[in-house]
Amino acid sequence: MLEVRNISYQIRGQKLLNNVSFQAKPGELLAIVGANGAGKSTLLKLCTREIKPSGGTVNLLGKNLEGYAEKELALFRAVMPQQNAVVFPFLVSELVLMGRYPHFDFYPSEHDYQVAELALKKVGMWEFASRVFNTLSGGEQQRVQLARVLAQIWDASEGILFLDEPITGLDLLHQHQLLEIAREFTQKGFCVVVILHDLNLAAQYADQIVMLRAGHIEAIGTPQEVITVDTIQRVFNLAVWLVSHPELDCPMIVPQQHQFSEHN
Amino acid sequence: MDTLAVVRNPSLKTVSSPSSIKRSVNPWLMPALLAGLVATVVFSIGIGAVRVSSYEIGLIIARSFGYTVAVDPTKEAILLAIRLPRVCLAVLIGAGLAISGAAIQGLFRNPLADPGLIGISSGASLAAVTMIVLEVSFFQKLSGMLGLYALSVVAFSGACVTAFLVYRIARIAGKDIITTMLLTGIAINALSGALTGIMTYLATDEQLRNITFWSLGSLGGASWTSVLAILPFTIIALVGIPRLGKSLNLLALGESQASMLGVNLKLVKRQVILFSTLAVGTSVAVAGIIGFVGLVVPHLIRMGAGSDHRRVLTGSALGGAIILTLADSLSRTLVAPAELPIGILTALVGTPVFLWILVRERRRTLA
Numbered sequence: 001m002l003e004v005r006n007i008s009y010q011i012r013g014q015k016l017l018n019n020v021s022f023q024a025k026p027g028e029l030l031a032i033v034g035a036n037g038a039g040k041s042t043l044l045k046l047c048t049r050e051i052k053p054s055g056g057t058v059n060l061l062g063k064n065l066e067g068y069a070e071k072e073l074a075l076f077r078a079v080m081p082q083q084n085a086v087v088f089p090f091l092v093s094e095l096v097l098m099g100r101y102p103h104f105d106f107y108p109s110e111h112d113y114q115v116a117e118l119a120l121k122k123v124g125m126w127e128f129a130s131r132v133f134n135t136l137s138g139g140e141q142q143r144v145q146l147a148r149v150l151a152q153i154w155d156a157s158e159g160i161l162f163l164d165e166p167i168t169g170l171d172l173l174h175q176h177q178l179l180e181i182a183r184e185f186t187q188k189g190f191c192v193v194v195i196l197h198d199l200n201l202a203a204q205y206a207d208q209i210v211m212l213r214a215g216h217i218e219a220i221g222t223p224q225e226v227i228t229v230d231t232i233q234r235v236f237n238l239a240v241w242l243v244s245h246p247e248l249d250c251p252m253i254v255p256q257q258h259q260f261s262e263h264n
Numbered sequence: 265m266d267t268l269a270v271v272r273n274p275s276l277k278t279v280s281s282p283s284s285i286k287r288s289v290n291p292w293l294m295p296a297l298l299a300g301l302v303a304t305v306v307f308s309i310g311i312g313a314v315r316v317s318s319y320e321i322g323l324i325i326a327r328s329f330g331y332t333v334a335v336d337p338t339k340e341a342i343l344l345a346i347r348l349p350r351v352c353l354a355v356l357i358g359a360g361l362a363i364s365g366a367a368i369q370g371l372f373r374n375p376l377a378d379p380g381l382i383g384i385s386s387g388a389s390l391a392a393v394t395m396i397v398l399e400v401s402f403f404q405k406l407s408g409m410l411g412l413y414a415l416s417v418v419a420f421s422g423a424c425v426t427a428f429l430v431y432r433i434a435r436i437a438g439k440d441i442i443t444t445m446l447l448t449g450i451a452i453n454a455l456s457g458a459l460t461g462i463m464t465y466l467a468t469d470e471q472l473r474n475i476t477f478w479s480l481g482s483l484g485g486a487s488w489t490s491v492l493a494i495l496p497f498t499i500i501a502l503v504g505i506p507r508l509g510k511s512l513n514l515l516a517l518g519e520s521q522a523s524m525l526g527v528n529l530k531l532v533k534r535q536v537i538l539f540s541t542l543a544v545g546t547s548v549a550v551a552g553i554i555g556f557v558g559l560v561v562p563h564l565i566r567m568g569a570g571s572d573h574r575r576v577l578t579g580s581a582l583g584g585a586i587i588l589t590l591a592d593s594l595s596r597t598l599v600a601p602a603e604l605p606i607g608i609l610t611a612l613v614g615t616p617v618f619l620w621i622l623v624r625e626r627r628r629t630l631a
Contacts, residue, residue: 050520074526087373087516088571098517101510102526106574152525 007056034212099151360543362584365558370512382449391422416549423545481607501543509574556614
């Protein structure tokens with residue numbers, strides 16, 4: 001579904017991404033992890049055509065990304081940004097309906113209202129529908145924005161969802177709820193690409209992990225293949241213990257003690 | 265699917281009122297504004313040195329459509345030749361200024377923006393003032409060709425040139441066009457302020473009176489010809505801008521999100537700037553700079569209609585027409601038989617209203 005081939009990006013002589021390739025299939029949740037400044041957001045922006053690559057290609061549904069019109073893309077691809085500031089005091093319901101804008105000309109149909117309602121219920125924000133978005137807390141705003149991007153591609157047959165650090169500002173319950181919703185959409189045949197900082201969440205929810213270091217792929221594969229003591233040492237410069245999840249077949253990391261202090 | 269049960273949000277179970285999504289819209293606002301406009305127009309046509317009752321207005325209009333009814337010929341003449349074109353001009357200019365203000369606030373994602381801010385109005389008045397004072401030979405030729413309308417044409421070209429200049433300079437600056445445009449607009453405004461100042465300094469007494477008209481605004485020069493001159497431009501803006509409502513809503517999410525939702529940013533920016541220049545440029549050309557309408561009216565409408573631009577834009581057009589028509593009636597009756605420049609009136613009333621809105625919004629976000 002999403003195919004990134006030998007993609008590079010440089011700006012003012014500085015190589016931010018170098019020869020990155022990966023594929024994400026329908027029904028797959030792909031997590032991009034890596035240290036700050038490793039090129040995660042740049043990679044996501046290249047995949048969403050916000051910036052153009054200096055080399056390499058991105059294919060979506062077997063067609064070059066450059067070949068799509070914006071309106072075409074908006075019907076099956078949604079992107080949830082890190083920054084979620086909204087200028088005017090829009091209502092939560094109006095904001096979620098904006099996700100349906102690509103699907104109607106001037107007046108939303110009954111179906112669009114229904115989808116907006118379902119999406120708000122999905123993220124547990126339905127009771128907030130008539131509140132003003134700007135008066136909500138950061139985490140609540142984040143969930144409303146999620147409802148908006150879900151509403152956008154709610155009934156696409158093959159949708160693709162990009163989430164840029166979606167769980168920042170969410171409490172423990174809603175972090176898991178968000179990723180659970182993302183995984184539910186992959187079961188409908190969607191592809192979800194998500195930037196995560198929490199390796200344990202990535203290990204628990206992702207089918208495939210792309211681990212970036214300084215603009216290139218350090219490791220790629222299933223959580224078991226990517227999350228190892230060795231790669232984490234190299235990418236994050238952090239010594240960890242690896243334990244197995246009590247319930248699921250995935251690794252969990254626990255940082256080793258006293259690795260920064262003098263008296264270890 | 266064990267995990268699903270664990271993480272399901274408990275608040276999902278509480279029942280809330282159905283379809284509160286649709287009920288957020290106040291269905292009476294638009295009809296009320298429309299009725300308000302009709303009432304204002306009738307009131308304004310009637311008021312003045314010679315009072316005309318709404319019944320007489322009805323008769324006179326019926327007569328001009330070919331019915332044979334008896335009317336007072338003096339009143340008919342006053343109404344058709346003086347009052348009616350003036351009210352029509354006020355409606356068109358008010359609607360044009362306010363809808364451009366709303367669109368520009370949406371485009372700049374800044375509730376404090378208005379058409380004056382990106383230099384459209386000051387560019388227009390600078391061009392007019394320069395022509396008045398310098399009496400250049402080119403302008404005299406133009407006057408020979410276009411008569412009284414030469415100044416309007418010059419003012420409108422001034423508006424277009426400044427808008428184009430601001431847009432170009434902002435493009436050179438690169439990525440963040442919108443912020444740069446705002447700042448460029450402020451710079452251009454300061455520059456035209458200074459140049460207009462020089463012109464005022466150089467002007468003779470008679471020219472000064474003429475300049476006052478441009479910098480303070482007046483609908484005193486209204487005639488059917490000026491109404492017809494701005495009608496096509498205002499109509500283009502009034503039809504074109506509301507079509508951008510959805511795109512302007514999405515712009516509130518940020519430029520990148522708007523393009524992710526299928527908005528062609530370049531096209532929307534150009535259209536907003538083009539339509540506002542048409543509406544504001546022509547209005548400055550026939551009536552001078554009338555401030556605060558483009559800034560305050562969209563805020564008032566947002567208070568009643570929410571932030572959805574599909575309602576804010578049309579609402580602002582109606583609200584702007586009402587407010588400018590009322591302001592013009594005041595400006596010609598308050599100190600009758602003299603006239604108060606309408607720009608003074610809109611600023612005197614607009615400033616406290618605007619401050620009140622600011623304080624109110626501050627309080628609400630703090631609460």
